[in-house]
Amino acid sequence: MPLRKKVLSFFFASVSGCGFGLMRISWASITFLSFLFQGKDVIRYYSDNGFLPTSLAPLVTRSAYHFSVLTWMTSPWLVYGLWALLLVSLLAAAVGWRTRWAVGISFLLMLSFYERNNFLVTGGELVLRQLGFILLIAPGINSFSFDRRRHGEPQISRMPMWPYRMLLWQTIVMYGMSVWYQKLGVTWWQGTAMILVFQHPFVGLWAGTRFFNSLAAVSQPIGYGLWLWKLGWILLLVPASWFQKIVRRGPTLKQWLLIVGILFHGSSLVLLDLGSFSAAILSGYWGLLTDEDFAAINSWVRAATNWKQAARSDSPDIS
Amino acid sequence: MNAMRELNQWGHYLIIIFVLWHMVAITVFAIPSMAIDPWSRWLRSHIQPYVEPYLFLTSQWQQWNPAAPDPGSRVTFFVIEQQRGNEPWQKLTAVSPTTIAWHRRFPEYRIASALQNSPLIIRQQYLNNYCQLYHLPVHTHLRMVYQWYDLPTSLAVRSPQLWNTWLPQWHSQPQFQTVCDH
Numbered sequence: 001m002p003l004r005k006k007v008l009s010f011f012f013a014s015v016s017g018c019g020f021g022l023m024r025i026s027w028a029s030i031t032f033l034s035f036l037f038q039g040k041d042v043i044r045y046y047s048d049n050g051f052l053p054t055s056l057a058p059l060v061t062r063s064a065y066h067f068s069v070l071t072w073m074t075s076p077w078l079v080y081g082l083w084a085l086l087l088v089s090l091l092a093a094a095v096g097w098r099t100r101w102a103v104g105i106s107f108l109l110m111l112s113f114y115e116r117n118n119f120l121v122t123g124g125e126l127v128l129r130q131l132g133f134i135l136l137i138a139p140g141i142n143s144f145s146f147d148r149r150r151h152g153e154p155q156i157s158r159m160p161m162w163p164y165r166m167l168l169w170q171t172i173v174m175y176g177m178s179v180w181y182q183k184l185g186v187t188w189w190q191g192t193a194m195i196l197v198f199q200h201p202f203v204g205l206w207a208g209t210r211f212f213n214s215l216a217a218v219s220q221p222i223g224y225g226l227w228l229w230k231l232g233w234i235l236l237l238v239p240a241s242w243f244q245k246i247v248r249r250g251p252t253l254k255q256w257l258l259i260v261g262i263l264f265h266g267s268s269l270v271l272l273d274l275g276s277f278s279a280a281i282l283s284g285y286w287g288l289l290t291d292e293d294f295a296a297i298n299s300w301v302r303a304a305t306n307w308k309q310a311a312r313s314d315s316p317d318i319s
Numbered sequence: 320m321n322a323m324r325e326l327n328q329w330g331h332y333l334i335i336i337f338v339l340w341h342m343v344a345i346t347v348f349a350i351p352s353m354a355i356d357p358w359s360r361w362l363r364s365h366i367q368p369y370v371e372p373y374l375f376l377t378s379q380w381q382q383w384n385p386a387a388p389d390p391g392s393r394v395t396f397f398v399i400e401q402q403r404g405n406e407p408w409q410k411l412t413a414v415s416p417t418t419i420a421w422h423r424r425f426p427e428y429r430i431a432s433a434l435q436n437s438p439l440i441i442r443q444q445y446l447n448n449y450c451q452l453y454h455l456p457v458h459t460h461l462r463m464v465y466q467w468y469d470l471p472t473s474l475a476v477r478s479p480q481l482w483n484t485w486l487p488q489w490h491s492q493p494q495f496q497t498v499c500d501h
């Protein structure tokens with residue numbers, strides 16, 4: 001295949017829009033919840049009646065290339081109105097009603113809120129912003145939507161590959177840079193970093209309990225294991241066919257990375273208070289699933305079902 | 320027909336250029352601000368200024384430093400105290416794991432922590448906001464008191480036995496204050 005065709009195919013090969021459809025639903029739902037939880041504090045966080053009025057905001061936020069609708073709309077009731085509009089548009093994005101408009105309005109308002117008060121932007125908000133941006137520009141995000149139902153179209157759309165490439169690159173950058181940052185410290189090398197995370201009462205949900213105390217013994221392997229897993233994402237830059245030559249059966253490298261990621265971020269959801277971070281990343285994982293991954297999930301589910309049925313028919317009849 | 324196909328192909332090339340641009344932009348900006356190797360410094364000084372307008376306007380700027388370079392070892396509870404007239408200082412409220420509902424704990428802690436490095440006028444404005452929240456009378460004095468302890472960081476902390484017997488050493492220090500004026 002000539003190089004030009006290879007490049008075009010790399011970015012424009014058709015993939016299932018199933019992953020991006022599920023990512024849209026998940027992204028909109030998590031963003032909806034995180035803003036809903038702020039309901040009591042909207043005026044305090046984002047309006048001129050709060051602790052960061054627009055006159056003082058430039059002292060802690062950049063002024064160059066700064067965009068936020070809330071810079072001009074500062075009165076408490078207007079801010080509340082925009083917050084309500086954001087919630088409505090996120091709901092519309094989740095169910096896929098006027099999907100493109102809903103995602104567009106949601107993204108614009110979401111970044112307006114985040115840029116208005118940077119104190120509230122942490123890892124979770126960074127991830128939600130990036131997912132929102134990719135969803136905004138990606139074609140074919142309306143799988144599983146009212147829009148497709150209304151138009152009598154099949155629920156799963158097709159889309160070009162480039163939004164998937166952007167999302168995968170974003171994930172590699174996120175994990176890679178996080179290891180680079182941690183490498184500059186001391187405690188990650190020592191193997192004591194995870195202990196500090198577990199024992200911090202604002203972060204570790206069970207800080208000071210016997211269970212969390214016992215995790216101190218495995219802090220070093222957990223820390224190094226995390227580094228190894230995060231760096232593993234960089235290997236996805238190597239063509240998948242090379243790995244398939246080494247490991248011919250079972251999950252692909254990306255599938256392994258996703259499985260470990262689900263275990264890691266899933267357990268973080270239960271053990272740590274990281275705001276919306278873990279849930280946001282897990283919602284991004286949907287977008288990383290291609291036709292091949294959905295086929296693999298199908299075959300695993302089928303194999304598990306067959307195994308269950310076989311086990312049931314093999315069991316002795318005791319009636 | 321040919322013209323349409325050519326236009327379509329140019330559209331494809333434009334999308335590829337945009338995707339590559341986006342990838343380069345987010346990568347350069349995400350380089351740790353603490354990295355001081357020559358490559359990082361060169362990218363920060365020569366390339367970052369060109370990608371910043373795009374990243375700032377689309378809100379795609381990013382630094383991946385949660386729990387990095389080291390997780391925080393200082394645990395601080397933020398206690399807000401009030402004083403009316405000549406009465407002694409009394410606790411009004413606090414930002415601590417037990418005083419805030421679970422769904423508000425993370426942003427409230429985040430704000431209180433970030434305020435530590437903010438200009439005094441913003442810290443006072445933050446306190447002043449509690450006058451409205453709690454409908455405090457004019458001339459009520461408010462002050463922020465940091466109560467903190469440090470988690471041990473030596474290699475000995477890898478032993479669970481240490482944590483089963485360890486007790487924090489608390490410190491307390493008033494930091495800044497304000498007066499309710501409306």
